[in-house]
Amino acid sequence: MQLTLEFGGGLELLCNSVKVHKVNVDLTDGEENLTMKRLLSWVRTNLIKERPEMFMKGDTVRPGVLVLVNDCDWELSGQLDTTLEEKDVIVFISTLHGG
Amino acid sequence: MASHSEEPSTILEEIKALKAQKIDIDARISALESQLRDTSIAKQLPCNGSCPSISTVDSNLSNNRLPSDAIYRYSRHLLLPSFGVQGQSNLLKSSMLVVGAGGLGSPALLYLAACGVGRIGIVDHDVVELNNMHRQVIHTEAYIGKSKVESAAAACRSINSTIEVIEYREALRTSNALEIFSKYDLIIDATDNVPSRYMINDCCVVLKKPLVSGAALGLEGQLTVYNYKGGPCYRCLFPAPPPMTACQRCADSGVLGVVPGVIGTLQALEAIKIASDVGEPLSGRMLIFDALSGRIRVVKIRGQSPQCEACGEKSAFTPEKFRDFDYEKFTQFSLSTLNLISEDSRISCKEYNEKISNGEAHVLIDVRPAHHFDIISLPNSLNIPLSSLDSRLSEVSAALKEEEARKGVTGACIYTVCRRGNDSQRAVDLLHKHGFNSARTL
Helix, strand or coil: CEEEEEEECCHHHHHCCCCEEEEECCCCCCCCCEEHHHHHHHHHHHCCCCCHHHCEECCEECCCEEEEECCEEHHHCCHHHCEECCCCEEEEEECCCCC | CHHHHHHHHHHHHHHHHHHHHHHHHHHHHHHHHHHHHHHHHHHHCCCCCCCCCHHHHCHHHHCCCCCHHHHHHCHHHHCCCCCHHHHHHHHHHCEEEEECCCCCHHHHHHHHHHHCCCEEEEECCCEECHHHCCCCCCCCHHHECCEHHHHHHHHHHHHCCCCEEEEECCCCCHHHHHHHHCCCCEEEECCCCHHHHHHHHHHHHHHCCCEEEEEEEECEEEEEEECCCCCCCHHHHCCCCCCHHHCCCHHHHCECCHHHHHHHHHHHHHHHHHHHCCCCCCECEEEEEECCCCEEEEEECCCCCCCCCCCCCCCCCCHHHHHHCCHHHHHCCCCCCCCCCCHHHECCHHHHHHHHHCCCCEEEEECCCHHHHCCCCCCCEEECCHHHHHHHHHHHHHHHHHHHHHHCCCCCEEEEECCCCCHHHHHHHHHHHCCCCCCEEC
């Protein structure tokens, strides 16, 4: 499944300072669809190069990270249970506090 | 002819002198009015949190008839069909509090003063520094070393002498926030740290005030409106604070000056929309600005959360609870320096200087990021950023061997240095764990 993943607000530093990643995530045997839960563990294994604790806490993102699926807060689509579709755009953004 | 040409110039001079006097008198009148207003507000409101409306003070505005000087000054606003007399009149009656007169607060304040917000409050405890000037555009060099609030207020008054500007040269705390916030219709969060953001949000929830929240760091910015007409608050979105290590500050990570400029200006826009009751404020949505790619995306965020600790159904966030809440503890935020390693693993700059004079064999490792090292560095220092130290330990061993061979000795020491003295301690800790027991931090 082709997806576009974007990292912002400093999270890109965890994946070699690359903000946009066009990726191909395959379904494993017996999987009917790709959930955000699976995608997070895929990202952690395949994209995060350093300090994974800055991205995840337990099986979800750490506090202070907003997850957007097609420009929409994942809270509105079921969080970890959100089902992804071909060509979806998923944005991980750390909240900023500076001024 | 000579006597005729003299006459108009005398008249012009007199007009000029009178106008100057008029400005002084107007300023004095506005100061006295604000003094009067403050004392009458203090009498009316012993300590409860209701907001005095400017319209009760200024009857001129209550029927939406603008004075002629206001019609001239704001004519380009009045000509806008979707804004007009009603929008401007609402604005003149409104009051706003800007918390933070820094990178975000500077442009926000300039526009709010210029557009005629009736009363503007400014809170900040900081003083103007030279390294603020590239982004905090409301301040001028003449104010370096002086209070940011004093500087910003003077700039606002010089742009628009008809508005009221109230100065709070103090840090925002749970002990003063309720009283200050209660005097304003809406709050603009232009601060730069996590505990302040939670404190400002909770105070706005307790007092039911809309909050225009902006943030900027590096080359990115974020903007949204909280607590507005049933929309989410900051805690709905971020119930748990982020880990301290995820909270970078402009003073450490840098910021391109114009980025907070863009976000601060957009904060003024959202505040003006809310106060004038025009357009759709950015509630339930967030604007995300990426300066490098030149992209602005507006995303839909969750609505108000019934489980929210601040604004949810079962929330018990009362003024009393707010006053007792420890925001620094909640966010584990501390500006004090790290104390990771023991005293005998440290060395003072003076001691280090002596070692250099004595020609003592050593390796100095600068653990700052490479682009910091490029700004300035100590002679003969080796740059290995902390983030890659773990994987570059062989370079440390090699540097030690080389130094020992060069000086014809054994047992050369390792010293580490960084910007604030925190990362260099972490580096020493890491080096000790890998058997480099001679490592000490500067």
